[in-house]
Amino acid sequence: xxxxxxxxxxxxxxxxxxxxxxxxxxxxxxxxxxxxxxxxxxxxxxxxxxxxxxxxxxxxxxxxxxxxxxxxxxxxxxxxxxxxxxxxxxxxxxxxxxxxxxxxxxxxxxxxxxxxxxxxxxxxxxxxxxxxxxxxxxxxxxxxxxxxxxxxxxxxxxxxxxxxxxxxxxxxxxxxxxxxxxxxxxxxxxxxxxxxx
Amino acid sequence: xxxxxxxxxxxxxxxxxxxxxxxxxxxxxxxxxxxxxxxxxxxxxxxxxxxxxxxxxxxxxxxxxxxxxxxxxxxxxxxxxxxxxxxxxxxxxxxxxxxxxxxxxxxxxxxxxxxxxxxxxxxxxxxxxxxxxxxxxxxxxxxxxxxxxxxxxxxxxxxxxxxxxxxxxxxxxxxxxxxxxxxxxxxxxxxxxxxxxxxxxxxxxxxxxxxxxxxxxx
Numbered sequence: 001x002x003x004x005x006x007x008x009x010x011x012x013x014x015x016x017x018x019x020x021x022x023x024x025x026x027x028x029x030x031x032x033x034x035x036x037x038x039x040x041x042x043x044x045x046x047x048x049x050x051x052x053x054x055x056x057x058x059x060x061x062x063x064x065x066x067x068x069x070x071x072x073x074x075x076x077x078x079x080x081x082x083x084x085x086x087x088x089x090x091x092x093x094x095x096x097x098x099x100x101x102x103x104x105x106x107x108x109x110x111x112x113x114x115x116x117x118x119x120x121x122x123x124x125x126x127x128x129x130x131x132x133x134x135x136x137x138x139x140x141x142x143x144x145x146x147x148x149x150x151x152x153x154x155x156x157x158x159x160x161x162x163x164x165x166x167x168x169x170x171x172x173x174x175x176x177x178x179x180x181x182x183x184x185x186x187x188x189x190x191x192x193x194x195x196x197x
Numbered sequence: 198x199x200x201x202x203x204x205x206x207x208x209x210x211x212x213x214x215x216x217x218x219x220x221x222x223x224x225x226x227x228x229x230x231x232x233x234x235x236x237x238x239x240x241x242x243x244x245x246x247x248x249x250x251x252x253x254x255x256x257x258x259x260x261x262x263x264x265x266x267x268x269x270x271x272x273x274x275x276x277x278x279x280x281x282x283x284x285x286x287x288x289x290x291x292x293x294x295x296x297x298x299x300x301x302x303x304x305x306x307x308x309x310x311x312x313x314x315x316x317x318x319x320x321x322x323x324x325x326x327x328x329x330x331x332x333x334x335x336x337x338x339x340x341x342x343x344x345x346x347x348x349x350x351x352x353x354x355x356x357x358x359x360x361x362x363x364x365x366x367x368x369x370x371x372x373x374x375x376x377x378x379x380x381x382x383x384x385x386x387x388x389x390x391x392x393x394x395x396x397x398x399x400x401x402x403x404x405x406x407x408x409x410x411x412x413x414x415x
Contacts, residue, residue, distance in 0.1 A: 038263075041262065042255035042256050043251070043253040043254070045258070046255065066266050067269060067270055081240065084248070084250050092215040092246065093215070096215050102218065102323040102324060105298070106226055107226050107229045107292070107293060108294065111289070111296075113289040118233070135244045155253075178207070179210075183206065185245070189241055
């Protein structure tokens with residue numbers, strides 16, 4: 001893993017991004033935080049623009065998201081998620097809050113009633129790297145239509161009905177294709193983890 | 198006891214994308230707290246989100262956005278986590294996030310009577326079309342025969358119920374779509390407490406809900 005204090009080239013890898021995020025959580029490392037901002041802010045801005053019309057709104061939610069990343073970075077566990085995935089979940093929750101004005105219910109691993117993983121088959125059975133690689137490979141293997149449906153379902157605040165309308169497909173077809181695309185991912189993961197997931 | 202009835206992939210993906218509205222998200226999140234297997238499935242779906250963010254188009258950034266962000270962060274007082282975390286091993290019936298929505302664990306709730314010993318507690322879930330509420334069904338009692346206009350999700354938190362040929366216990370989720378007319382019956386061992394989310398208010402088939410009927414035959 002790189003020394004997180006040393007910024008690298010234009011396309012930092014997952015290990016570098018995770019190290020930066022850990023460094024922000026451990027040491028309030030402003031250099032690492034800036035490096036994360038340079039990498040993720042332009043991508044998240046285009047994500048937020050899909051949910052809100054006015055440019056100023058997306059900028060505001062972008063700032064809220066990075067303020068949240070700053071204050072919650074100590075909770076980030078690189079053994080549980082890649083930096084990109086963890087940051088996606090923060091961004092998603094901020095935009096639900098901002099654009100839909102709803103709370104986002106989340107489970108709390110620190111809660112005494114939380115049931116932790118026990119042994120193989122738990123969420124730690126495949127490593128973050130394996131999971132990320134499986135997802136990347138599986139996404140590359142989806143048909144154009146499947147990957148479009150999956151992308152729309154993550155990147156637009158559209159119900160299955162709206163996606164169906166937009167693609168000119170029956171809503172049942174959209175639902176079954178999302179299920180199919182996701183089932184495809186799960187099957188690959190199951191193969192990788194020896195059928196335990 | 199391991200969970201046998203899980204939330205479906207549709208719900209997991211919709212929770213991961215953020216599309217799922219608040220009431221249904223509450224039941225998914227509460228199930229997740231009790232179910233490591235579904236958390237693994239969620240982690241997979243969220244990895245799709247992370248991967249899509251990595252490959253997203255890059256919007257143009259304005260000058261000084263990072264500096265403005267740091268000024269904002271420096272202005273905000275650091276929030277110290279002053280609320281002490283509850284001790285591990287403390288036995289809560291309601292896991293988070295449900296406890297926050299209910300305003301506490303089951304001991305101190307302001308139940309409202311539905312008659313026949315059945316009680317409920319409606320939960321505030323924002324602008325959701327769906328409704329969420331806690332249900333308390335005495336041991337052995339049956340929930341009135343009902344159909345529903347949309348999807349109905351029921352998560353067991355204490356006790357058990359029997360419906361549609363299967364037993365549901367702590368952590369189990371029953372999904373019933375609009376075509377199902379059913380009559381869940383609480384198990385005989387203790388009162389059944391569950392979280393129920395309905396797309397639309399239930400329409401009961403009988404005018405007077407038959408809540409009082411004890412169920413003795415199981």
